[in-house]
Amino acid sequence: MKxxxxxxxxxxIFGILYIxxxxxxxxxxxxxxxxxxxxxxxxKWYIELFNSPETFEALRNTLILAVLSSLxxxxxxxxxxxxxxxxxxxxxxxxxxxxxxxxxxxxxxxTGMSMMLFFVAVVAGISTVFELxxxxxxxxxxxxxxxxxCLPYVILSVLPRINELGNSLTEAAQDLGCTSMQAFFKVKxxxxxxxxxxxxxxxxxxxLDDFVISYFxxxxxxxxxxxxxxxxxxxxxxxxxxxxSAIIIVTVxxxxxxxxxxxxxxxxxxxREARRK
Amino acid sequence: MMKxxxxxxxxxxxxxxxxxxxxFIILPLLIVVYYAFTDGEGNFSFENILSLGEYAxxxxxxxxxxxxxxxxxxxxxxxxxMIIAKxxxxxQKIFLMLLMLPMWTNLLIRTYSIMAIFDDGGIxxxxxxxxxxxxxxxxxxxxxxxxxxxxxxxxxxxxCVSKIDKHMWEAASDLGCSPTKVLTKVIIPxxxxxxxxxxxxxxxxxxxxxxxxxxxxGGTFELIGDTIERQFVTGALNVGAAISLVMMxxxxxSLSVMxxxxxxxxxxxxx
Numbered sequence: 001m002k003x004x005x006x007x008x009x010x011x012x013i014f015g016i017l018y019i020x021x022x023x024x025x026x027x028x029x030x031x032x033x034x035x036x037x038x039x040x041x042x043x044k045w046y047i048e049l050f051n052s053p054e055t056f057e058a059l060r061n062t063l064i065l066a067v068l069s070s071l072x073x074x075x076x077x078x079x080x081x082x083x084x085x086x087x088x089x090x091x092x093x094x095x096x097x098x099x100x101x102x103x104x105x106x107x108x109x110x111t112g113m114s115m116m117l118f119f120v121a122v123v124a125g126i127s128t129v130f131e132l133x134x135x136x137x138x139x140x141x142x143x144x145x146x147x148x149x150c151l152p153y154v155i156l157s158v159l160p161r162i163n164e165l166g167n168s169l170t171e172a173a174q175d176l177g178c179t180s181m182q183a184f185f186k187v188k189x190x191x192x193x194x195x196x197x198x199x200x201x202x203x204x205x206x207x208l209d210d211f212v213i214s215y216f217x218x219x220x221x222x223x224x225x226x227x228x229x230x231x232x233x234x235x236x237x238x239x240x241x242x243x244x245s246a247i248i249i250v251t252v253x254x255x256x257x258x259x260x261x262x263x264x265x266x267x268x269x270x271x272r273e274a275r276r277k
Numbered sequence: 278m279m280k281x282x283x284x285x286x287x288x289x290x291x292x293x294x295x296x297x298x299x300x301f302i303i304l305p306l307l308i309v310v311y312y313a314f315t316d317g318e319g320n321f322s323f324e325n326i327l328s329l330g331e332y333a334x335x336x337x338x339x340x341x342x343x344x345x346x347x348x349x350x351x352x353x354x355x356x357x358x359m360i361i362a363k364x365x366x367x368x369q370k371i372f373l374m375l376l377m378l379p380m381w382t383n384l385l386i387r388t389y390s391i392m393a394i395f396d397d398g399g400i401x402x403x404x405x406x407x408x409x410x411x412x413x414x415x416x417x418x419x420x421x422x423x424x425x426x427x428x429x430x431x432x433x434x435x436x437c438v439s440k441i442d443k444h445m446w447e448a449a450s451d452l453g454c455s456p457t458k459v460l461t462k463v464i465i466p467x468x469x470x471x472x473x474x475x476x477x478x479x480x481x482x483x484x485x486x487x488x489x490x491x492x493x494x495g496g497t498f499e500l501i502g503d504t505i506e507r508q509f510v511t512g513a514l515n516v517g518a519a520i521s522l523v524m525m526x527x528x529x530x531s532l533s534v535m536x537x538x539x540x541x542x543x544x545x546x547x548x
Contacts, residue, residue, distance in 0.1 A: 118308050229389075
């Protein structure tokens with residue numbers, strides 16, 4: 001009885017979560033120009049979408065931004081996690097971690113607003129020396145903003161690994177003649193790699209998905225996919241927006257399955273290894 | 278000897294991050310403070326802060342809707358997290374994936390899909406031939422918030438509940454607790470840190486949203502996020518900065534109060 005009830009509950013909640021998404025994908029194959037009445041199957045909205053240079057540019061921008069910002073955040077964040085771990089001064093340590101967490105705690109709209117005002121001030125400052133508009137730094141503003149809100153995710157995913165690992169391995173490496181740099185890169189880094197990777201993946205998806213901060217910081221000449229979707233939903237919506245959404249949803253779904261499958265295998269493998277020992 | 282050399286190298290490791298944080302987190306926030314306390318020409322003034330009284334009603338409405346949405350998420354999400362945590366490990370993985378997929382789908386798309394269904398001339402009405410009016414009501418905005426942010430409530434609670442030792446349940450009932458008592462006296466207190474991080478993860482984006490209210494509110498009413506966005510679009514940056522500042526301070530205060538109640542810091546970031 002109890003089992004059936006929980007089954008019904010799960011079905012109900014997941015049903016509500018998925019019905020809108022599935023309907024949206026279904027209507028992306030509508031042959032009519034309507035977003036409410038289904039008249040027949042066609043892929044014309046997909047063709048239209050693939051013929052629009054705007055979509056490709058937004059896709060390219062989104063990917064470039066996500067790759068660069070997650071890479072920068074991973075390098076700075078991993079180094080920072082190591083630095084924070086080594087810090088003796090408790091006060092400095094907690095001060096740094098709380099500042100790191102600010103972009104995560106703050107509503108996106110406040111982070112976006114503050115960064116936008118900052119870049120406006122920077123542009124105003126520079127343009128007293130030579131001509132510069134906000135559009136000129138559009139890409140860099142986005143890159144800096146994305147890296148900033150990605151950093152806490154990297155640090156929070158690497159720091160527990162470093163804490164867990166402790167000092168003994170690197171100390172052993174140094175006793176055996178490694179310099180502290182070698183000890184970090186040859187011993188510590190491979191051991192904390194899973195944390196580094198998952199931090200990077202998290203940062204990457206955060207950057208891909210971000211709308212609010214990009215909306216405030218972005219300039220008209222650097223459009224990302226979420227910004228494109230926003231501008232599409234501002235006007236009267238045609239089913240090509242459904243098509244774009246359907247592609248994004250299916251891509252995310254495939255990525256999720258692949259990554260789950262892989263990590264599942266990895267965990268399984270590690271467990272087997274541990275057992276053998 | 279070794280120790281000393283080590284500490285020099287490692288103290289530099291955090292330096293880029295500290296530099297980055299000061300330049301791109303603290304400085305922008307200081308600029309928000311500067312904008313909030315100056316007029317358009319850069320003269321010091323309290324005008325923006327004093328004008329915030331006009332927005333008290335909007336603030337109240339945002340708080341009302343987001344608190345209701347958070348509460349609904351908790352009521353729906355807690356049992357969901359429990360059911361997932363108690364199901365077979367193989368099924369758990371699938372359920373978690375099903376929960377994470379909507380979370381990874383862009384918020385704009387999810388919100389828009391609700392609108393496509395419930396709009397006056399939307400899919401539901403044209404399918405059933407009814408004239409059901411939903412978009413533009415408070416209920417629609419709350420529904421949107423719950424729909425968009427439910428996974429953020431479920432995941433931290435799940436992480437917390439699944440860590441509770443299975444023997445806890447048995448021990449409590451062996452010692453004479455009724456199933457309800459096991460829940461209220463043992464399981465809920467032990468999962469409190471998950472509940473608190475779930476609440477913050479739903480409340481903060483709900484209270485500051487502007488897309489959900491723009492689309493599902495149908496322009497009939499304004500939330501505080503919409504107000505900030507409007508100031509941004511019309512270029513009234515000083516007032517926008519003042520509202521942002523007040524909102525940030527209120528949220529940071531309530532977060533630190535809530536963190537006082539949760540003893541451990543884990544469970545917050547599992548996404």
